[in-house]
Amino acid sequence: MAQSKRTRLETRLTYGNKVVVEDWQKRVILEALEDGQWRSVAEKLVGLPTDTITYWCHKGSQKGAREPFKTFALDIEKAEAKAEAKAVAALRQIGMEKDWKALLEWLKRRAKDRWGDEPLQLQIDHNHSIVDALLGDEEIAERVGEIFRQKRTKPNESD
Numbered sequence: 001m002a003q004s005k006r007t008r009l010e011t012r013l014t015y016g017n018k019v020v021v022e023d024w025q026k027r028v029i030l031e032a033l034e035d036g037q038w039r040s041v042a043e044k045l046v047g048l049p050t051d052t053i054t055y056w057c058h059k060g061s062q063k064g065a066r067e068p069f070k071t072f073a074l075d076i077e078k079a080e081a082k083a084e085a086k087a088v089a090a091l092r093q094i095g096m097e098k099d100w101k102a103l104l105e106w107l108k109r110r111a112k113d114r115w116g117d118e119p120l121q122l123q124i125d126h127n128h129s130i131v132d133a134l135l136g137d138e139e140i141a142e143r144v145g146e147i148f149r150q151k152r153t154k155p156n157e158s159d
């Protein structure tokens with residue numbers, strides 16, 4: 001009857017207790033993860049021992065993994081990806097509408113090579129002229145070079 005239609009995840013944990021997850025528990029777990037909750041919170045919501053979800057996901061992601069662990073691991077991965085996508089969308093919305101700093105922080109983390117905070121790096125040859133300025137702007141590089149040249153030509157006030 002109804003028992004044969006249920007999907008059950010079963011395993012024996014290291015302490016030997018049999019843990020079973022019913023369909024309703026799986027739904028609650030997936031909803032919690034999609035809402036951005038941690039796995040440990042989802043486990044507490046349905047009464048599972050700590051690290052059960054992580055253990056089953058590991059078991060389901062192995063080469064040659066068997067059902068129902070394989071499907072469970074994929075479902076958990078999708079739920080967590082949905083939570084991340086929702087968070088990114090919300091952050092981008094806030095960044096566009098209210099706080100540009102939130103959007104800038106997202107860009108810095110997403111594309112460090114283009115938006116990250118890099119320290120100013122100058123390579124100076126023995127004549128104190130700028131050989132290479134990693135500023136991305138030739139005009140700024142020229143101005144910095146002029147400052148170095150002026151500094152070099154001014155007499156030292158301590159002499």
